[in-house]
Amino acid sequence: MIQEIAPQFRKLTQEMLADIEKYVIQGRMDSMSIYPILKHDYPNQPIYKRDLYNAVYQFRQKHNPGDGDASQMLQLLIDWKDLEPLWIIKTRLDSLSRRLISLLWMLPIQRELYSKYNDVVIVDSTYNTN
Numbered sequence: 001m002i003q004e005i006a007p008q009f010r011k012l013t014q015e016m017l018a019d020i021e022k023y024v025i026q027g028r029m030d031s032m033s034i035y036p037i038l039k040h041d042y043p044n045q046p047i048y049k050r051d052l053y054n055a056v057y058q059f060r061q062k063h064n065p066g067d068g069d070a071s072q073m074l075q076l077l078i079d080w081k082d083l084e085p086l087w088i089i090k091t092r093l094d095s096l097s098r099r100l101i102s103l104l105w106m107l108p109i110q111r112e113l114y115s116k117y118n119d120v121v122i123v124d125s126t127y128n129t130n
Contacts, residue, residue, distance in 0.1 A: 012051055016042060024059040031056045032096060070100055077105050084108055
């Protein structure tokens with residue numbers, strides 16, 4: 001019972017940490033995906049989600065020194081929207097992992113053209129005719 005309660009006995013083993021690092025860096029997995037794999041691979045080892053979350057966070061910080069392309073692009077679009085409020089920026093995040101899964105933006109001129117010509121339907125009759 002002491003191994004389940006005392007924090008010094010709850011630590012992740014070196015083998016587990018190596019697996020977690022591999023899953024995070026090479027597999028780009030999040031803690032919710034890693035947890036069932038670790039439970040399967042190490043059935044007799046107690047795995048506490050808080051310890052797993054901390055390990056995943058540390059490996060991500062260690063191997064991701066700067067912002068990614070998506071975050072830089074989103075920041076640039078937000079800056080442009082601050083300068084020109086007619087920009088449209090719609091983001092969609094995964095509800096569990098809070099990752100960006102969709103990004104839509106429209107320039108002010110695109111917004112104007114869309115409102116002007118939204119009833120135009122383009123029919124491509126050349127598809128599959130060759």
